[in-house]
Amino acid sequence: xxxxxxxxxxxxxxxxxxxxxxxxxxxxxxxxxxxxxxxxxxxxxxxxxxxxxxxxxxxxxxxxxxxxxxxxxxxxxxxxxxxxxxxxxxxxxxxxxxxxxxxxxxxxxxxxxxxxxxxxxxxxxxxxxxxxxxxxxxxxxxxxxxxxxxxxxxxxxxxxxxxxxxxxxxxxxxxxxx
Numbered sequence: 238x239x240x241x242x243x244x245x246x247x248x249x250x251x252x253x254x255x256x257x258x259x260x261x262x263x264x265x266x267x268x269x270x271x272x273x274x275x276x277x278x279x280x281x282x283x284x285x286x287x288x289x290x291x292x293x294x295x296x297x298x299x300x301x302x303x304x305x306x307x308x309x310x311x312x313x314x315x316x317x318x319x320x321x322x323x324x325x326x327x328x329x330x331x332x333x334x335x336x337x338x339x340x341x342x343x344x345x346x347x348x349x350x351x352x353x354x355x356x357x358x359x360x361x362x363x364x365x366x367x368x369x370x371x372x373x374x375x376x377x378x379x380x381x382x383x384x385x386x387x388x389x390x391x392x393x394x395x396x397x398x399x400x401x402x403x404x405x406x407x408x409x410x411x412x413x414x415x
Contacts, residue, residue, distance in 0.1 A: 255279065255326030259318035260338075262371075264404060268411035270321050271358055274342050275408045277349040279324035280305075297379050298351035299391050302344045307389030309343075310334030319371075338373040340388045345375050348386075349408065354379040356386075359414060361402040372400070 260270045283305050296304075309327070312334045314320045320336075324343040327335040335343075341358045348356045356377025363372040374387040376396065385392040385400075396402065402414035 255323040255329060257320050257322040257326045260321045261319070264411065267360055267404060268406060271342070271345075271406040271411070272408055274321055274323045275346050275349065275358075276323050276325065277346045279328070280343060280347045281350060283328075283347070297381055298348060298354055299377075299379055299381075299384050299386055302347045303386060303389050303391045305347065306340050306344055309340060309388070311388070312336060312339075337387065341373040341375050344386050345407070348375065348377065351379070356384075357405040357407045359402040360404045360406065361400065361414065363401075364399040369401070374400070376402070376405070 256274070258270045258274065260266050310333055312332065314336055319338070321342060322335055322339045324346045326332065327339040327343045334340075338358075338360075345356060345358045348354050354377055356375050358373060359376050360371075360373045362369045374385055376383070376385050378384070382393060383395065385396060405412050405414045
């Protein structure tokens with residue numbers, strides 16, 4: 238199928254908790270991986286601590302998730318694998334970070350705890366100074382309207398022209414992006 242499950246038991250020298258999948262570029266693989274890796278229970282402890290103070294300031298859950306992910310390190314995948322990690326893997330004691338798909342999975346998992354927010358992990362391309370590159374981020378809608386969330390930043394209004402989404406992935410299923 239093109240996927241392999243990597244967990245702490247399989248890699249005895251790994252300092253990371255949680256689980257991760259080596260995901261191929263095909264749509265079925267990405268859909269299956271997201272459904273397996275989204276885990277709100279793995280981030281509930283962060284959300285409970287962060288939310289009360291932030292809500293008093295008028296922040297939405299999207300702002301709270303941005304604050305939580307802002308301090309995570311960018312850790313690129315190994316050259317041989319597009320590694321997608323569960324929130325516990327991304328937040329692991331010695332890892333504390335990941336690349337765009339890891340942060341998007343963590344963010345989506347946290348947003349699933351808020352019944353007033355509807356969101357999806359989006360996969361596609363982003364235009365950089367070096368050209369188009371594969372990317373993952375979270376898009377959705379909350380009480381303030383549409384948002385794009387990635388690694389500590391929230392954008393409101395509309396998806397920038399430098400982003401091209403091909404799939405919208407959630408625990409409920411996957412669809413071609415609009």
